[in-house]
Amino acid sequence: MSHAILSASGASRWINCNPSARLEETMENTTSGYAEEGTLAHALAELKLRKYFIETGMAKRTYTSELNKLKKHRLWQNEIDSYTDEYVDHVRAIAMSFDVAPFIEIEKKVSFEEYVPEAFGTADTIIISGDRLYIIDLKYGKGVPVYAENNSQLMLYALGAYLEYSLFYGIENIEMHIVQPRLENISMFSIKVNDLLEWAETVIKPNAQRAFAGEGEFNPGEHCKFCKAKASCRARAANYFTLEALKEKGPLLTNEEKAEALQRGAELDKWLGELKVEIFSAIEKGEEVKGWKIVQGRSAGRKFTDTDAAVGKLKEHGIAEELLYERKMLTVPQMETVIGKKDFKEWVGDMVETIPGKPTLAPESDKREAISKRKSKDVFSVISNENNI
Ligand code: SF4
Incomplete structure (x- = not known):
């Protein structure tokens, strides 16, 4: 697969740290199970959307055969089916909200070379209706929530889509949506075309030129987490x-300094x-790394060389089977994975309650509401008790 040096997915990195783009080029490409799982989910979502919007006459047999191919993937889990349904439902709801059928593209390669040298990206779903352009992105990860607000990846897709279609459609408003079903996160952000173009001209263009030329200063920050050089x-x-x-200050740290630390x-x-x-x-x-070596980790426990034979022998010695096996129920998330989110929700969804997490410290940037704002004395007594205060 061809790869843009200044990719849309890496934009927040190369905008903030221009030389990272060329530095990454010198480093080995690696892929993770999470990335593969994401690719699988995108392939299924694409199949579903194609069947629904593009190849409406797709025979059931063709669809099932394509689906079965995906199901043979070593990372397949039934939950991929239900999670992608949530994304597809979101796309369908937008498409159905117009009086006239909108223009729709699925997994569309868009170029934004006018602003970023040799750059292109693939937008999961593009919808255009009237003066409105939608970019709808599926995020299959469940590590951290991803938000649409000022998301440079989505803004670059929007820019590419605008450049491609503005000749045929009078686009003035852009809606960007992220659907991250495993975190129940649906995030939306709107921007006027003029503001998007101004951002492209004043932020994207100069940073892209420096990044492409390998110029600029290395600038560590939040954006480092997806850098190959991290x-x-x-x-x-x-x-x-x-x-x-911490230098040249008084003997005790202030609260601000502790927070920074x-x-x-x-x-x-x-x-x-x-x-x-x-x-x-x-x-x-x-390779030699002075002061370090690899050793055998601590034993993870003991196991039988042949479990069936060992159990058989124990039974011969009169040990009852009930003493050898433990019947253990799966956790709620494990059951949901095995059964599939949709059926699970339909059958027992109303019997599930969420156990609140323990009060915990979080940085200001965290999207959750600060407990202090709720002015709850109870919660603070929990914190005090847990910390033996
Ligand atoms: S780790 Fe951070 S500072 Fe270093 S090159 Fe990557 S983005 Fe830049």
Whole structure:
């Protein structure tokens, strides 16, 4: 598959850290199980949307045969079917909301080369109706919620779609939606075409030119988390070891300094994890890493060499089967995975309650409402008790 140096998915990184694009080029490509799972979910969503909107005459047999091919994938889980249904339902609801059938494209490659050298991307769904252009993106990850607001990836898709279709449609408003079914996250953001074009001209164009030329300053931040250089990057490492803020001040840290230390400590913790992965793989490849080696981990327990034979022998010795087996119910999320989200919701959805999480510290950027704003004395007494205050 061809790959743009300045990809839409990496835009928040190369906008904030221009030289990262060329630096990434020098690094090995890796893929994760999560990425493969996402590709599988996108393939299924595309099949469903094609059948519904584009190839409306697709025979049931053809659809089933395509579906069965996807089901043979080693990462297939029934929940992929129900989660992609949620995305498809969202797209259908938008498409059905117009009096006249809208223009629809699925998995459409769009180019935004006018602003970003040699760049293109694939928009999951594009809908155009009247003066409105919709970009609807499926995010299959469940690690962190992704939001549509000022999302540079979606804005670049919107830019590409606008450049492609503005000749035929009087597009003035853009709606960007992210559907992230595994986190029950549907996020929307609207922008006027003029504002999008101004952003493209003043933010995208100059940063893209610098990034393409490999110029600009390395600038560590939130955007590092998806950078291929995240563990090896010198600028990022230096950032963790700069303690200027703590120098030449009084003997005790202020609350602001503690807050800053906590924030940086959390990032440092993640970075150390990434470093471990890189050093492990370097040693595995036979490279010398002074002071480190790979050893056998602690035993994960004991197991029978032949379980059936061992159980048989124990029974011969008069041990009752009930003593050897434990009947254990799956957890609610495990059952939902096995049964599929749709059926699970229909059959027992109203019998499920969510256990509230323990009060926890979160950075200001977290989307959850601060408990203090609810002015709940109960919650703070829980925090106090848990911390033995
Ligand atoms: S890790 Fe961060 S600072 Fe380093 S190149 Fe990547 S984005 Fe830039």
